[in-house]
Amino acid sequence: MPSKSQFLWMYETMEKARYYEDTIAVAYMEGKQPKFDIGAGPLPGEMHLAAGQEPCAAGVCVHLRADDTVTATHRPHHAAIAKGVDLKKMTAEIFGKKTGLAGGRGGHMHLLDPAVNFACSGIIAQGAGPAVGAALAAKLRGTDAVAVSYVGDGAANQGGFHEALNLASLWKLPVIFVIEDNSWGISVPKAKSTAIKDNSLRAAGYAMPGFHIADNDTLKLFDVAGEAVARARTGGGPTLIEVETYRYYGHFQGDPETYRPKGEVAALKAKDPIARFRKTMIETKVATAAEADAALARAKAEVDEAFAFARAAAYPAPEEALAHVFA
Amino acid sequence: MSSNRIMTVSRAMSEAIAQEMRADPNVFVMGEDVGAYGGIFGATSGLLGEFGESRVRDTPISETAFIGAGVGAAMAGMRPIVELMFVDFFGVCMDAIYNLAAKNVYFSGGNCKVPMVIMTGTGGGYSDAGQHSQTLHATFAHLPGLKVVAPSNAYDAKGLMTTAIRDDGPVMFMFHKGLQGLAWMASPEGAATELPEESYVLPFGQAKIVRPGKDVTIVAISMMVHHAMEAAKALEKEGVDAEVIDLRTLVPLDRKTVIQSVKKTGRLIVVDEDYKSYGLTSEIIASVVEENPAYLKSPPRRLAVPDVPIPYSRPMEQYILPDAVDIAAAVRATLGKKAA
Numbered sequence: 001m002p003s004k005s006q007f008l009w010m011y012e013t014m015e016k017a018r019y020y021e022d023t024i025a026v027a028y029m030e031g032k033q034p035k036f037d038i039g040a041g042p043l044p045g046e047m048h049l050a051a052g053q054e055p056c057a058a059g060v061c062v063h064l065r066a067d068d069t070v071t072a073t074h075r076p077h078h079a080a081i082a083k084g085v086d087l088k089k090m091t092a093e094i095f096g097k098k099t100g101l102a103g104g105r106g107g108h109m110h111l112l113d114p115a116v117n118f119a120c121s122g123i124i125a126q127g128a129g130p131a132v133g134a135a136l137a138a139k140l141r142g143t144d145a146v147a148v149s150y151v152g153d154g155a156a157n158q159g160g161f162h163e164a165l166n167l168a169s170l171w172k173l174p175v176i177f178v179i180e181d182n183s184w185g186i187s188v189p190k191a192k193s194t195a196i197k198d199n200s201l202r203a204a205g206y207a208m209p210g211f212h213i214a215d216n217d218t219l220k221l222f223d224v225a226g227e228a229v230a231r232a233r234t235g236g237g238p239t240l241i242e243v244e245t246y247r248y249y250g251h252f253q254g255d256p257e258t259y260r261p262k263g264e265v266a267a268l269k270a271k272d273p274i275a276r277f278r279k280t281m282i283e284t285k286v287a288t289a290a291e292a293d294a295a296l297a298r299a300k301a302e303v304d305e306a307f308a309f310a311r312a313a314a315y316p317a318p319e320e321a322l323a324h325v326f327a
Numbered sequence: 328m329s330s331n332r333i334m335t336v337s338r339a340m341s342e343a344i345a346q347e348m349r350a351d352p353n354v355f356v357m358g359e360d361v362g363a364y365g366g367i368f369g370a371t372s373g374l375l376g377e378f379g380e381s382r383v384r385d386t387p388i389s390e391t392a393f394i395g396a397g398v399g400a401a402m403a404g405m406r407p408i409v410e411l412m413f414v415d416f417f418g419v420c421m422d423a424i425y426n427l428a429a430k431n432v433y434f435s436g437g438n439c440k441v442p443m444v445i446m447t448g449t450g451g452g453y454s455d456a457g458q459h460s461q462t463l464h465a466t467f468a469h470l471p472g473l474k475v476v477a478p479s480n481a482y483d484a485k486g487l488m489t490t491a492i493r494d495d496g497p498v499m500f501m502f503h504k505g506l507q508g509l510a511w512m513a514s515p516e517g518a519a520t521e522l523p524e525e526s527y528v529l530p531f532g533q534a535k536i537v538r539p540g541k542d543v544t545i546v547a548i549s550m551m552v553h554h555a556m557e558a559a560k561a562l563e564k565e566g567v568d569a570e571v572i573d574l575r576t577l578v579p580l581d582r583k584t585v586i587q588s589v590k591k592t593g594r595l596i597v598v599d600e601d602y603k604s605y606g607l608t609s610e611i612i613a614s615v616v617e618e619n620p621a622y623l624k625s626p627p628r629r630l631a632v633p634d635v636p637i638p639y640s641r642p643m644e645q646y647i648l649p650d651a652v653d654i655a656a657a658v659r660a661t662l663g664k665k666a667a
Binding site: 036037038039044045046093097100102103104107108109110121122123124125126154155157159160185192193194254258315318319320321322 | 360362363385387388389390391392416418452453454458459510511512513633634635636638639640641643644645646647
């Protein structure tokens, strides 16, 4: 079981991630009405939100340190928040501002924060290899740092993912592969893309432990991830963890979602993982409702502050586009 | 038969595919989100309803497998049309493209056909950043064995798609997202065109003079044709008569039409949304200069992305993408004119 501070940290982190995504969802529509144009408004381009997937971030990253590495997907905000990416700089980056992590060059799918060893990629499964590399570096240097690679259930069918699993196991590297199974690869349901029901079974093919976490359960994930991180830190090699998670929004904002069964999201929201986590935390007397409310208020204030910072920031000068092509 | 149907590029593509699927049971479609979604950029819209899941197949996100499978199916006598939604994703499966699709005809001494269409979205301008906004025309045009198509409008898209499906070798069909006529992305006025209902083919390797002129030749492709036309319109007011050429295909490349035009105008601007170095722009200029440098009355100019990844933030992205203002300025510079 998590300690009180771990409990509260996970709760606050999940609320922060949720509020962050819901705030972006509103801001994203600015300038895009009445006619939706993906290139218009203060947040142009594609926007992939992770509301519903917060347990995957908090339940794993609670066990991590700044010197551990996380590689996330094209839906990266919750993981970035849980890994401790600077929220102001990250938000400024998503607004395309000069004060962003990359001065506005990368945007929301390409958040890189070397200060906390966080990276993501807009290309499916392409974070798996770099996580293996980060773990290899830790092993070669003799540190006990670990790496976590997040992929979606769609990415679990990628060659790059499987090659990374094999390499990590072959070299007994400290990597935790986390499959965020939200059951959708854009419009294609998992049942139509994946030959087996549980991707955790694939771990057997690479001689590593595999775990399946049902129903977006933060506490079960906390336990399994804690063991996996401890195993990795002590030379026990990689672990594959599959989490059944929820995708509340479409693949991207503006996705008409005509492929999605009616009522699916409402049914998922009825068993929202954050609400369940909060209820457990209070019912088991780990924390009081007042403590939870204070955590929620802190989370919201931090997000609001980050958005205010991002909105107030200046855009880069056009010719700054030419900088930083080479190191 | 002519009709007054104005249709988008995406509808033109799906109509061509549907007509070929009706005519030939060997034609089928597979790729990412081509089924219920109808293709993220609308190119397979409506096909699932008519042809069913057997011939309109959603694939897992497993590009190496399904592009490779496309090659195998094509060599087995089928005519697969395979969509991989963003050209930026092709690195994942490049081996299947440039070592299998592109080379198997050659490796068989011509005894083997690979009648496969690979279609993909190109281009930026809507702040989707460096992994979803590249154009990469030259990457594929550089590889022997691949034909490369990049239409600028619906009429060309339908005719070129029909030709691509009937071609016995692999064809890269590179459509610009911003020309598709999507409900959620701005599209220039000229991209949607009148579209004949009947099936028709447009030969590869025939550029089109979309605006005749005598003072300067502007060579463009895909989205850049629209920017070139806008520039030509602005220049007309300044007394400059620009000829605009839409290449339509990169491989085969219609060097002849370009050379004839430059022979007439004596001046050349080439514009591409791809990276500048080692690209289409230098290829066109080299083709003219190799023929006869004396055709040129002033140094040729090229406009393209200045060898930087496509930035996310709008001011920077707009700065690096060539547009009508850049093209008009290049024309004025070539003519030794001051800005209007």
